[in-house]
Every structure is written in C-alpha cells, then in structure tokens.
Amino acid sequence: MNARRAHFRVLFRQIVGALSLQVVFSSVLIATGGFLVLNKQLTLGQLVAAEIIVSGLLSGFSKVGKQLESLYDMLAGVDKLGHLLDLPAEPTGGSPFPAHRSGPASVELKDVSFTYAGREVLESASLRVEPGERVALQGQSGSGKSTLLSLLYGIRQPQEGVLEIDGETMHTLKREALRAQVAMVRGLEIFDGTVLENVVAGRPQVSAEDAREALENMELWNDVKMWPQGVDTPLRSFGSSLSMGQARKLVLARAVASRPRLLLLDESLDDLDEQSRTRITSYLFDPRRPWSVLVTCYSLPVRPQASSSDPPSTSGYWSRSADGNGFSP
Numbered sequence: 001m002n003a004r005r006a007h008f009r010v011l012f013r014q015i016v017g018a019l020s021l022q023v024v025f026s027s028v029l030i031a032t033g034g035f036l037v038l039n040k041q042l043t044l045g046q047l048v049a050a051e052i053i054v055s056g057l058l059s060g061f062s063k064v065g066k067q068l069e070s071l072y073d074m075l076a077g078v079d080k081l082g083h084l085l086d087l088p089a090e091p092t093g094g095s096p097f098p099a100h101r102s103g104p105a106s107v108e109l110k111d112v113s114f115t116y117a118g119r120e121v122l123e124s125a126s127l128r129v130e131p132g133e134r135v136a137l138q139g140q141s142g143s144g145k146s147t148l149l150s151l152l153y154g155i156r157q158p159q160e161g162v163l164e165i166d167g168e169t170m171h172t173l174k175r176e177a178l179r180a181q182v183a184m185v186r187g188l189e190i191f192d193g194t195v196l197e198n199v200v201a202g203r204p205q206v207s208a209e210d211a212r213e214a215l216e217n218m219e220l221w222n223d224v225k226m227w228p229q230g231v232d233t234p235l236r237s238f239g240s241s242l243s244m245g246q247a248r249k250l251v252l253a254r255a256v257a258s259r260p261r262l263l264l265l266d267e268s269l270d271d272l273d274e275q276s277r278t279r280i281t282s283y284l285f286d287p288r289r290p291w292s293v294l295v296t297c298y299s300l301p302v303r304p305q306a307s308s309s310d311p312p313s314t315s316g317y318w319s320r321s322a323d324g325n326g327f328s329p
Helices: 002-038 044-066 068-086 145-152 175-179 195-200 208-217 244-257 274-284
Strands: 107-116 119-129 134-138 160-165 182-185 262-266 292-297 318-322
Touching: 002 044, 002 068, 107 145, 119 145, 119 160, 134 145, 145 160, 145 182, 145 262, 145 292, 175 182, 182 244, 195 208, 195 244, 208 244, 244 262, 244 274
Parallel strands: 134 292, 134 318, 182 262, 262 292
Antiparallel strands: 107 119, 107 160
C-alpha cells in the first residue's frame, strides 16, 4: 500500500508540474508579446502565430509526461525479471533413478543440518521412513517440518548431512528423475487452465482416466461432473473460482494422479472439513496404496489404516515430533 501511494504521488507531481510549466510559459509568452505589440515591435498576427507554436510544443511535452506511467511500469517489470533471473537455478546434471524400482519408497536422513537466513532450522536431524510407512510430523512453527519436505522434494539442499531415497543419495539424482518418484502438496498451486489440465499438469504418464480416478478418490468428482463443462471447466490462478475445500482437493488429486512412490503433504489436510478429511486421509494412508507418506500437520490426521512390522501409534500411523534437532517417534 505504501509503495502504491508513493507511485501515485510521483505521477501526480509530474502531471501537475507539466501543466504548471505549460501555464507559466503561455502566460510569459502572452505578457511579453503584449508588451512588444504595444511598443509596435511585434504585430498581433506574429503574436498569435508564436502562441500557437509554443502551445503546440508545450502540449506535446505534457503528453509525453502522461506516458511516463507506462514507462515506470515497464522499468518495474524489468527490475522484477532481473531479480527472478538472479535466483540460483536448480542443478541440471545428475544420474537417472534406477528404472526397476517400484512400490513405496524408503527415505533416510543422516545428520542433516539446514540454516535459513542465519537461523539453524535443522541441526543434525536424522529420520528413517520404511517403504509403505505413513509418518505424521508435528511441531511448532519454525521447527523444520516444511524445510524437511522441501529437502526431500529437492527444492533446497542441506548444508550438512545426507538424504537418501531407496538408498540413492538425493543430490546425485536428476531433479526430473526425483520428481517422477516424489509428489508434494503445499499451498493452492492452481494455474490458468481447465480442471483436467490442472490434474494432468503436463505429465504424459497421467491419462484422463487417471485424472478422473484421482478426482473421485479426492472427493471432487461429484462436484466436477455437475459443472456444465465438466473437466474442461476453466480455472483461474490460485483457484479463485473454487471454494477452499475444492481447491485443496484438486491439488491433492494432482499429486496422487501420477501414483508417486513418496507423497509429501505440507499441512494439506488441516483445512478440509471433517468428513472429507476422514475419507481422504483413509485413502491416502491405506497400506494398499503405492506410496510412503510424510505429512506435516498441526493436529494429527484421523485414524488412517497402517501396516508395518513396527507397532504404529493408536491412531494408526507413526507420529514424529519435530524440534529442529531431529524427529523422535
């Protein structure tokens, strides 16, 4: 808001200045010309001609001033683009993920540390998630839950320690290979396009039938089929044309449509209504699904099913608390 006030303050000063300059020059010209006409040093016709020429020049100058707003917008856009291009790019190298791997993935952190803006978010954190395990991570804001998921998705790199997925060191893998195995839900990342395009998200391995099945499992298909255009219904950025619950279900459907081997949910279940949350969580945590799950939350998900040789908690999954120094069962 302060930036917009400053922006319009500058524009107002420039427009007023241009108009004031036009008035002052015209007044000076008329006064000087009138004096010369009275002294018979200038004819009245010459004065009128001079006034027309000067008024035209000043009018053109004033019009140029009115176009400065577009110039400022362009310069601001170029500056923002420069900041974007200055951001560090993701590494493009790396090895492909072994093609024969299938089923839920295992994950292991070994003494992982991460510092953000001078503050240590993770300090020598260690965690192991077995294939098919469903783990809920709880902790206060700033305890490192979301940072952990960012590390596992390859958005950030740890300053110390090792992250492994199925025994493969993650920083040696191609980002495309990693994200073909891992899906993450964070926020309401919906782009301009149809419902189908938002679920498929440009992935050739996701068919229209996969998208429909994902929408059904995320409790959104009944809404979609009631819309006049169905899955071809256009959506706006950030899901502004959807309710909060519908937008959340859509991004969850996008994540499960590709059947990832590791599913990361960053506080993506907290804002669902109780009935939808119960059914969706039961589906996501079902041991028959082809993924392991890590979910961060403020309150524990409701009684999903679980299976493992280790005993789960009474809620049916494994709860780990995050304190920045590791994750304890």
